[in-house]
Amino acid sequence: MKLTLMFTVGLLFNIYNLQSQITNNYIHIQKENKPKKDWKIIWQDDFNNAELDTTKWTKIPPNNADWGNYMTDDPLCYDFKDGKLYLKGIKNTDTIKDPRPYLTGGIYTKGKFAYQYGKIEIHAKLESAQGAWPAMWMLAETKKYGKYPKNGEIDLMEHLSFEDQVYQTTHSYYTLELKQKDNPPYYTTTKVDVSKYNTYGLEWSPDKLVYTINSKPTITYPKLDNVDKSQWPFDQPFYLLIDQQLGGSWVGEVNPDDLPVNMVVDWVKVYQ
Numbered sequence: 001m002k003l004t005l006m007f008t009v010g011l012l013f014n015i016y017n018l019q020s021q022i023t024n025n026y027i028h029i030q031k032e033n034k035p036k037k038d039w040k041i042i043w044q045d046d047f048n049n050a051e052l053d054t055t056k057w058t059k060i061p062p063n064n065a066d067w068g069n070y071m072t073d074d075p076l077c078y079d080f081k082d083g084k085l086y087l088k089g090i091k092n093t094d095t096i097k098d099p100r101p102y103l104t105g106g107i108y109t110k111g112k113f114a115y116q117y118g119k120i121e122i123h124a125k126l127e128s129a130q131g132a133w134p135a136m137w138m139l140a141e142t143k144k145y146g147k148y149p150k151n152g153e154i155d156l157m158e159h160l161s162f163e164d165q166v167y168q169t170t171h172s173y174y175t176l177e178l179k180q181k182d183n184p185p186y187y188t189t190t191k192v193d194v195s196k197y198n199t200y201g202l203e204w205s206p207d208k209l210v211y212t213i214n215s216k217p218t219i220t221y222p223k224l225d226n227v228d229k230s231q232w233p234f235d236q237p238f239y240l241l242i243d244q245q246l247g248g249s250w251v252g253e254v255n256p257d258d259l260p261v262n263m264v265v266d267w268v269k270v271y272q
Helices: 002-019
Strands: 020-023 027-030 041-045 078-081 084-091 102-104 106-108 114-116 118-126 132-140 153-158 165-171 187-191 198-205 208-213 216-222 238-246 261-271
Touching: 084 106, 084 238, 102 238, 114 118, 118 132, 118 153, 118 238, 153 198, 165 208, 165 216, 187 216, 238 261
Parallel strands: 027 114
Antiparallel strands: 020 027, 041 261, 078 084, 084 102, 084 261, 106 238, 114 238, 118 198, 118 261, 132 153, 132 238, 153 165, 165 187, 198 208, 208 216
């Protein structure tokens, strides 16, 4: 019986390896011809612990990007209860310790988990506030083509202030620098009751990105022939970011009276 179990486990492991490979112990690369029906969960977090699993995530540090002005590892911006992660945007009550007026929580898998091709789903609900900008998105782990935006950016979900819609967007040198935003269309908006839990996702294959909400496709961004090669940098591993941003040139000024504001993340699942 024991030998049979060991044989079965070994067989399943070998089947998975025929369809996917792992490099550097954390980058999962799916073979290009793997059928969807065979997808299995390769990585997930249900946030059932009372603290962040640092084998999977890192708190996003402050940075000079428009979205990263208020990122912090301050525990006040992170909470864990009822099997959910609360990423917070708050007023900073100690500007002697930190002069910034606001603080925001965010996590990413950079250096700990990245993948190429497959499916990702994030189950979460959003709170609204003027200047709130929660986002779920992906950036290239290995930077195959150089500096941003040459490696692209995949925005699974962005929400602005009190809007009743979310944005799903594909960015690259092709869209941002060459201004090729209609060939093919690079983003869509979808009406969503953000105060309820929704599942934001992406099905990623070698020739297209299919964005989803609650398992329903919303927009497909295909790889095109006979266009500038910068149109498709999505042939390399990407890591995941989830953050409750505040302020910025797109969302505008923050109303401190609306704070605190939360993005509540129930679970994250990645399939290959």
